[in-house]
Amino acid sequence: MPLRAKRTTAGEDMAEGPNNASGGENLLFLTDEQIRKxxxxxxxxxxxFTADPDRILTSQGYGRAHHRALHFINRTHGTTVNNLLAVLGVTKQSLNRVLRTLIEDGLVESRIGRTDRRERNLYLTAEGATLERALSEAQRERMRAAYRAAGPQAVAGFRQxxxxxxxxxxxxxYKTIKDRRT
Amino acid sequence: MPLRAKRTTAGEDMAEGPNNASGGENLLFLTDEQIRKxxxxxxxxxxxFTADPDRILTSQGYGRAHHRALHFINRTHGTTVNNLLAVLGVTKQSLNRVLRTLIEDGLVESRIGRTDRRERNLYLTAEGATLERALSEAQRERMRAAYRAAGPQAVAGFRQxxxxxxxxxxxxxYKTIKDRRT
DNA sequence: CATTTTATGTCAGCCTTGTTGACATTCCAA
DNA sequence: TTGGAATGTCAACAAGGCTGACATAAAATG
Structure with a gap:
């Protein structure tokens, strides 16, 4: 067995991924060393990925949690607190702490829901949008550089x-972003 | 401009990544929406990526920081504290706290350096290696599944x-792993 | 209409993991 | 011998997770 990769797992005998063209040494991508890398x-x-926005955030007295909130409020304007909780995967207490400071600082606006008045719809203020853009631009710049260096095919694989x-x-x-207005 | 992607950045006019085969609509992978996704x-x-090991860790009273230490001690047996600091990117105080509990619990052994006795060389004990394997196996299983689902080409792009x-x-x-004894 | 459920906010307290600063020890190297 | 590097340790603090308990308003349901 010359090029055949050593595999440790049992597994259901190689369910043949979509891009698995020819057989044989292609299994190298499942080697323990490959996985570890x-x-x-x-x-x-x-x-x-987080380094650049983190620098901006600390300089403004915010943390990564604020960035996440700003990002997803920007992504879906008017989202509710519950919705945000589900996406961020944290407790309401944790989110509330972050949200409160953002609202106090005038970066986020919380409007009572129109159909259901228990809900709060969240929006970025002009100031909030400015910070979000700065954070997002820093992060995008790095990703753009990585994309450019790697090329379109690599990017497709990356995402897969x-x-x-x-x-x-x-x-x-994650997939709901497709429904987004550009 | 039909398929031409809208780009926001200035940038040094498309430095042509390695895989950038034909021109034109390939730039779609640099769209703001693509970057955002x-x-x-x-x-x-x-x-x-972190969910599975996290479950094991909490059940054992450890955190993600312990996992990282175990991982890199396992990756390079006998590494020094300073070395670990550089790789993990935390302060010595922060690492020390984690390391101390691991040593107290008998998962890591700290031996005084042979050539430079100021240094400490870190090793996993049998027990430490067992936990590391459990954590790593959980994480590898998910990555293996993702790799298998996406296929070898995608994996190459992912890594790029x-x-x-x-x-x-x-x-x-990151690249020093190539020098690793299997 | 009365009751229950839902959405949200808030207080208090705990944990992990990061940070700084100060200081001690050991020991290589000039 | 002395300066500096490597390491460890103590203390204090902050961010951001968590749980539990409780309050309120409004919707939903009987």
Whole structure:
């Protein structure tokens, strides 16, 4: 067995992924060492991914949690608190702390729901939108550079693997972005 | 302008990534919406990425920081504290707290350096290696599933983009895994 | 209409994990 | 011998998770 990769898992005998063209040494991408490299790549890349916005945030007295809130409020204007909780995957107490400071500081506006008055609809103020844009632009710049360096094919693969790595319920949240007005 | 993607950045006019085969609509992968989707994909995927080991960790009274320490001690047996600090990117006080509990609990052994006796060389004990394997296996299982679902080409692209996203100094740490004894 | 459920907010307290600053120890190297 | 590097430790603090308990308003349901 020359090029055949050593595999440790049992598994249901290779369910043949979509891009698995020819057989044989293609299994190398499932080697334990390959997987391990992928794990470390995720760890290190995520650090880079958050580094730039983190700098802006600390300089303004905010944290990563504020960034996440701003991002998703911007993504879906008028989203409710419950909705945000589901997407962010934190407790309402935790989110509330973050949200309160953002509202106090005038970055986020909380309007009572029109159909259901129990709900609060969340919007970015002009100031909030400005900060969100700064954070997002810093992060986008790095991702854009990475995309450009890697090329379109790599980007497609990148997205495929990431999507496959998500939890199922989350994947639906992720996909709702397609319904977004540009 | 039919298929031409709307780009926001100035940038040095498309430095032609390696895989950028034909011109034109390939630039779609640099659209703001594409970049935004990539950002969210990173966020959601990272959550999935850490979910499984996190469950094990909490059940054992440890946190993600312990996992990271175990992982990198396992990756390079006998690494020094300073070395670990550089890779993990935290302060020595923060690492020390984590390391101390691992040593007290008998998962990690700290031996005084042979050439430089100021240094401590860190090793996993049998018990530590067992936990590391459990954590790592949970995480690998998910990544393996994602890899299998996406296929080898996608995996290659995944890794390319992640690597391009890292900070420069970190990328070297990442690449040292190639020198690893299997 | 009375009751229950839902959405949200808030208080209090706890944990992990990051931070700074100060200081002690050990020991290599100039 | 002395300066500086590597390491450890103590203390204090902050962000941001968590749980539990409780309050309020409004919708939903009987």
């Amino acid at each position: 992928g794990i470390e790549a995720m760890f290190f890349a995520y650090r880079g 693997v990431l999507e496959a790595m998500m939890d199922d319920e989350i994947r639906t949240h | 990539g950002i969210e994909a990173m966020f959601f995927a990272y959550r999935g 983009v992640l690597e391009a996203m890292m900070d420069d100094e970190i990328r070297t740490h």
